[in-house]
Amino acid sequence: MEYGNFIASEWVAAAATRPVIDPATGTVLATVAESSAADVATAIRAAREAFDAGPWRTTTAQARGRILFEMARLVREHAAVLAELETRNCGKPIVESEFDVQDAATCLEYYGGLATKIHGETFSVPDNAINLTLKEPIGVVGLIVPWNYPLLLAMWKLGPALSAGCTVVLKPAEQTPLTMLEFARLVREHLPELPPGVFNVVTGDGPVAGRALVESMEVDKIAFTGGTETGREVLHGVARSNLKKVSLELGGKSPNIFFADCDLDAATDGALFGVFINQGEVCSAGSRVLVQREIAAEFIARMQEKTARIRLGNPLDRATKMGPVVSQEHMERVLAAIARGRQEARLVAGGGRAESLPQGCFVEPTIFESDNAAWIAREEIFGPVVTVIPFGDEDDAIQIANDTPYGLAAAVWSRDIFRCLRVVKAVR
Ligand code: NDP
Numbered sequence: 001m002e003y004g005n006f007i008a009s010e011w012v013a014a015a016a017t018r019p020v021i022d023p024a025t026g027t028v029l030a031t032v033a034e035s036s037a038a039d040v041a042t043a044i045r046a047a048r049e050a051f052d053a054g055p056w057r058t059t060t061a062q063a064r065g066r067i068l069f070e071m072a073r074l075v076r077e078h079a080a081v082l083a084e085l086e087t088r089n090c091g092k093p094i095v096e097s098e099f100d101v102q103d104a105a106t107c108l109e110y111y112g113g114l115a116t117k118i119h120g121e122t123f124s125v126p127d128n129a130i131n132l133t134l135k136e137p138i139g140v141v142g143l144i145v146p147w148n149y150p151l152l153l154a155m156w157k158l159g160p161a162l163s164a165g166c167t168v169v170l171k172p173a174e175q176t177p178l179t180m181l182e183f184a185r186l187v188r189e190h191l192p193e194l195p196p197g198v199f200n201v202v203t204g205d206g207p208v209a210g211r212a213l214v215e216s217m218e219v220d221k222i223a224f225t226g227g228t229e230t231g232r233e234v235l236h237g238v239a240r241s242n243l244k245k246v247s248l249e250l251g252g253k254s255p256n257i258f259f260a261d262c263d264l265d266a267a268t269d270g271a272l273f274g275v276f277i278n279q280g281e282v283c284s285a286g287s288r289v290l291v292q293r294e295i296a297a298e299f300i301a302r303m304q305e306k307t308a309r310i311r312l313g314n315p316l317d318r319a320t321k322m323g324p325v326v327s328q329e330h331m332e333r334v335l336a337a338i339a340r341g342r343q344e345a346r347l348v349a350g351g352g353r354a355e356s357l358p359q360g361c362f363v364e365p366t367i368f369e370s371d372n373a374a375w376i377a378r379e380e381i382f383g384p385v386v387t388v389i390p391f392g393d394e395d396d397a398i399q400i401a402n403d404t405p406y407g408l409a410a411a412v413w414s415r416d417i418f419r420c421l422r423v424v425k426a427v428r
Helices: 037-052 061-077 079-090 094-117 150-164 178-190 206-214 228-240 264-280 293-307 328-344 394-402 417-426
Strands: 005-007 010-012 016-021 028-034 122-124 130-132 140-144 167-171 199-201 221-225 245-249 255-258 288-292 346-349 366-369 385-391 411-413
Touching (some): 005 178, 028 178, 037 167, 037 199, 037 206, 061 094, 061 150, 094 150, 150 167, 150 178, 150 221, 167 206, 178 199, 255 264, 255 394, 264 288, 264 293, 264 385, 264 411, 328 366, 328 385, 385 394
Parallel strands (some): 140 167, 221 245, 255 288, 255 411, 288 385, 366 385
Antiparallel strands (some): 005 010, 005 199, 346 366
């Protein structure tokens, strides 16, 4: 399969191409555009034209809503194909991809419904005047998406942008562009109501194609999800250009907190699910498991025993619980983090590449035990690696939970609902 960029509802060749690799087998799945800054500028011009001069600005909210419902219907109708493609491209188990694809459609439906519910406000002001606000689309939005939930996270951005009446240029992660390109093909074939230029997709490398979006004077907003350092780069790029609006969703090292009175069986399932779903490639993964000291030994033993039963393998096999991580490069990053962890923390399970699956980027689900000061307990690994950190009392748990530069997600497990609510409020 060969894809160009999707610009003004046409497939447009770029300056160069690049292969897209299946991380489970190392085979080439497709060839896609490797866009230069000039290729991206072509897409931005199409989006600009569609916003400034095209019919999109005067399209009613009802019509925009219907277009989003139609997009959702296309996703559901082609769910099997999209899910298989997602699994082949990013390695997640097929059962998870099927869930993601349905979730992507649900997201589009949500924003389809929201299109007609975008309200301004009125304010009482002195001197018998009326003061009111009208919500208007921002304009051309650059959507930059990571590789862990390629289709779903793209919809989290595309849905609200189109619902509000913006036009978009979307850049998928270089490793995982295929479901978005397939979605573009479906839109082109089945959704003539969508004016050309409203929805554009460009593929390519972040520091070139992503940066071209970020630094464009013609783009009015960037919606970015990705790593914290890249987020910092995006802010610098925005500062260097037109001070466009920007929203960032970045990394995490989230605490999953287990008190001694929790249901041990459910709790250990929750701890493992929280960090090993999607191979741990989840921004909100519970990658720090905080366990009250009196149950720590038993808790770790149960995690160890259950981890041994997690089935790694071909992600298209419905029995597989964990597939490969997204790429060779990422696998090497995760393995280097594990090697560093082994020097400073106690290894409880896993600890390396899955040797029985040498053809793909498979990493064993890995558990460390350490205190919260260890590097492995502080850095986001973004792979199947968890650190168990014992704690004393409630205050201790809260202190450890908050002792992180991140602050994305958290969970609390206890049979005492009052304690749960107290801790939830105290964790920042
Ligand atoms: P990156 O930050 O490397 O990439 C995210 C996106 O940004 C990709 O499309 C990438 O393109 C692009 N990009 C890279 N460099 C630049 C640049 N200089 N200017 C503009 N765009 C750029 O993250 P990953 O794709 O590796 O995703 C993993 C990270 O994302 C994790 O750290 C995780 O925490 C975070 N994440 C956060 C989520 C959240 O909701 N908070 C959800 C999912 C992930 P390219 O792929 O071509 O480099």
